[in-house]
Amino acid sequence: EMCIRDRDIKQNQWERNAKTMSKKGWKVGAVLAAGAGITAVLAAKKRGNRNAEKTDRSFAGSRSDYRNTELGKHDKNSKGIYYTNGNYEAFARPEKPAGIEEKSAYLVGSGLASLAAACFLVRDAQMPGKNIHILEAMDIAGGACDGIDDPTRGYVMRGGREMEDHFECLWDLFHSIPSLEIPGASVLDEYYWLNKHDPNYSLCRATEHRGEDAHTDGKFRLSQKGSMEIMKLFFTKDEDLYDKTIEDVFDDEVFRSDFWLYWRTMFAFENWHSALEMKRYFQRFIHHIGGLPDFSALKFTRYNQYESLILPMQKYLEAAGVEFRFGTEVTNVRFEIKDGKKTARAIECRTKNGEMEIPLTEKDLVFITNGSCTEGTIYGDQDHAPLGDAEVRSSGCWSLWKKIAAQDPAFGHPEKFCSDIEKTNWESATVTTSNEEIIDQIKKICRRDPRTGKVVTGGIVSCRDSSWLLSWTINRQGQFKNQKKDEVCVWVYSLFTDVPGDHVKKPMKECTGKEITAEWLYHLGIPVEDIDRLAGEACNCTPTMMPYITAFFMPRRAGDRPDVIPDGSVNAAFLGQFAETPRDTIFTTEYSVRTAMEAVYGLCGVDRGVPEVWGSVYDVRELLDSTVKLMDGKSPLEMKLPMPFEMMKKPLLKKIDRTIVGKLLRDHDVLKDWMLK
Numbered sequence: 097e098m099c100i101r102d103r104d105i106k107q108n109q110w111e112r113n114a115k116t117m118s119k120k121g122w123k124v125g126a127v128l129a130a131g132a133g134i135t136a137v138l139a140a141k142k143r144g145n146r147n148a149e150k151t152d153r154s155f156a157g158s159r160s161d162y163r164n165t166e167l168g169k170h171d172k173n174s175k176g177i178y179y180t181n182g183n184y185e186a187f188a189r190p191e192k193p194a195g196i197e198e199k200s201a202y203l204v205g206s207g208l209a210s211l212a213a214a215c216f217l218v219r220d221a222q223m224p225g226k227n228i229h230i231l232e233a234m235d236i237a238g239g240a241c242d243g244i245d246d247p248t249r250g251y252v253m254r255g256g257r258e259m260e261d262h263f264e265c266l267w268d269l270f271h272s273i274p275s276l277e278i279p280g281a282s283v284l285d286e287y288y289w290l291n292k293h294d295p296n297y298s299l300c301r302a303t304e305h306r307g308e309d310a311h312t313d314g315k316f317r318l319s320q321k322g323s324m325e326i327m328k329l330f331f332t333k334d335e336d337l338y339d340k341t342i343e344d345v346f347d348d349e350v351f352r353s354d355f356w357l358y359w360r361t362m363f364a365f366e367n368w369h370s371a372l373e374m375k376r377y378f379q380r381f382i383h384h385i386g387g388l389p390d391f392s393a394l395k396f397t398r399y400n401q402y403e404s405l406i407l408p409m410q411k412y413l414e415a416a417g418v419e420f421r422f423g424t425e426v427t428n429v430r431f432e433i434k435d436g437k438k439t440a441r442a443i444e445c446r447t448k449n450g451e452m453e454i455p456l457t458e459k460d461l462v463f464i465t466n467g468s469c470t471e472g473t474i475y476g477d478q479d480h481a482p483l484g485d486a487e488v489r490s491s492g493c494w495s496l497w498k499k500i501a502a503q504d505p506a507f508g509h510p511e512k513f514c515s516d517i518e519k520t521n522w523e524s525a526t527v528t529t530s531n532e533e534i535i536d537q538i539k540k541i542c543r544r545d546p547r548t549g550k551v552v553t554g555g556i557v558s559c560r561d562s563s564w565l566l567s568w569t570i571n572r573q574g575q576f577k578n579q580k581k582d583e584v585c586v587w588v589y590s591l592f593t594d595v596p597g598d599h600v601k602k603p604m605k606e607c608t609g610k611e612i613t614a615e616w617l618y619h620l621g622i623p624v625e626d627i628d629r630l631a632g633e634a635c636n637c638t639p640t641m642m643p644y645i646t647a648f649f650m651p652r653r654a655g656d657r658p659d660v661i662p663d664g665s666v667n668a669a670f671l672g673q674f675a676e677t678p679r680d681t682i683f684t685t686e687y688s689v690r691t692a693m694e695a696v697y698g699l700c701g702v703d704r705g706v707p708e709v710w711g712s713v714y715d716v717r718e719l720l721d722s723t724v725k726l727m728d729g730k731s732p733l734e735m736k737l738p739m740p741f742e743m744m745k746k747p748l749l750k751k752i753d754r755t756i757v758g759k760l761l762r763d764h765d766v767l768k769d770w771m772l773k
Contacts, residue, residue, distance in 0.1 A: 180705025207239020225417030243400025307621025391555030609637030
């Protein structure tokens with residue numbers, strides 16, 4: 097009876113501890129994650145050799161059909177591709193696919209994804225350039241990657257492109273595209289040398305009180321609870337995040353932190369955006385958490401994205417004989433869906449000469465950019481807001497996707513992304529000035545001279561007390577090759593376009609270029625009495641309202657975006673930010689190029705691996721390092737655990753410290769001397 101009673105007491109104690117563990121599970125989980133492999137080390141010592149024979153007997157004959165091998169490791173999946181990593185596949189050139197000369201390709205749109213697909217068709221599929229046709233509604237290539245000197249408005253940059261060293265598909269492409277600046281070099285060479293000599297980092301990430309340094313000082317300032325909310329999201333299954341928003345998984349413990357200031361202004365996330373995409377971002381860039389506060393993780397081009405990225409690709413394709421058909425709006429792609437096969441049979445187009453149709457066979461490949469973040473951009477100017485009768489530039493890509501999606505559920509659900517422009521819009525503006533009063537104030541904030549041609553702000557400067565949540569940045573000048581030496585181009589954007597400003601008492605979306613400049617100058621710290629004069633006489637500003645700029649961040653679930661190559665597709669693939677590919681994150685140049693690579697390799701049968709998304713999420717070193725940095729240098733082992741786990745911690749750590757796991761924890765500042773005393 098005593099034995100039974102003792103057993104029951106221990107059982108009750110265990111159940112109480114288990115409940116406590118459940119309530120505080122994420123705290124324990126963080127420590128367990130930091131000490132990855134600890135359990136295995138201790139269990140192995142405890143078992144020792146006495147279980148070896150028992151283990152051998154238990155496994156003997158249990159899997160007589162099992163054989164260790166790497167055969168089939170690189171078999172192609174149902175999409176006709178396989179993923180790989182390392183230099184062996186990266187440096188290899190694929191053989192020419194059989195019958196490629198008999199095929200042709202039609203690419204809808206000429207944005208980054210479409211141009212990348214055309215480059216892969218030329219380089220890797222080795223399709224003759226004369227067989228490749230790019231159909232573009234506008235009169236210029238580039239899509240969202242723009243940079244225009246508009247003779248009626250001035251310089252226009254709707255956005256910028258932040259890149260990093262593990263954009264595997266992007267750099268795979270650009271190491272083959274010749275530089276337009278340096279003879280004998282590639283675009284990657286040019287970019288690599290530039291960022292070696294002039295590395296990017298910010299000296300002032302945020303301001304407040306009209307141009308004063310907000311002293312974020314490289315810290316996230318997350319509470320322990322906020323850190324746990326982020327870690328919980330990190331480990332949540334995709335399925336549990338379908339159609340959920342960020343505010344469904346975070347509360348003010350995250351939203352009031354500097355982490356969220358950095359995150360939302362850098363990536364343009366809003367509280368109502370997709371929790372699933374937030375998780376993907378966090379996992380995708382876990383190796384760059386430490387570079388988030390000062391942008392030291394980022395790399396930028398020398399000029400605007402059009403002149404640095406798009407033009408070299410266009411010249412490469414033209415030299416290969418690829419046809420560009422500008423002024424050709426694709427209004428529909430008609431499919432025959434029969435016996436489990438989806439075959440594109442016709443492309444319907446609108447040109448200045450009227451309606452036309454391009455008939456297709458199974459040997460005619462179609463690459464469709466479905467949706468666009470810059471579709472329907474509304475252009476203002478110095479004296480006119482981007483509303484009312486302002487110019488709207490449209491390629492019809494949303495209506496195109498809707499017509500395609502109506503033919504089969506596998507082609508996605510565009511309405512999930514383009515139906516609520518109040519939640520998907522923001523506005524940017526390009527301010528050009530050569531005024532010394534303004535430039536002196538810029539120097540004071542960013543502590544660099546913007547006219548040197550080198551890094552200036554090193555990324556956006558966010559005005560944390562701005563009603564618009566206004567941010568601004570100055571990249572290497574001149575941003576345009578024909579820009580005057582004394583001119584400085586500033587990119588300004590705001591996440592909250594529907595609330596009155598702090599100086600201009602109007603919402604940004606109702607403001608002229610002059611008024612937007614005035615609001616920026618106010619937060620720059622220009623004397624109030626000088627603001628209107630300088631905004632009107634010393635600057636030119638072109639505002640652009642983009643109704644769908646964050647459409648891809650809207651909450652979603654599996655199937656809302658079509659696979660790059662939908663199941664059963666014979667000759668069609670989807671490209672760009674609204675096509676689905678595993679693990680990668682949208683609103684990046686890498687995503688566009690990755691979807692292009694997968695599409696070409698799958699439809700053409702290119703026998704070469706697609707570089708997998710950089711695997712830092714599976715690297716215990718990066719996980720340990722990022723955990724410490726997220727907590728501003730504090731180790732997760734410093735967190736107090738519920739009893740009896742707290743009592744067990746020090747004895748366990750002493751044993752771990754004598755193993756290779758201990759060295760790993762010390763190397764990443766997780767395990768420290770004082771923890772063992």
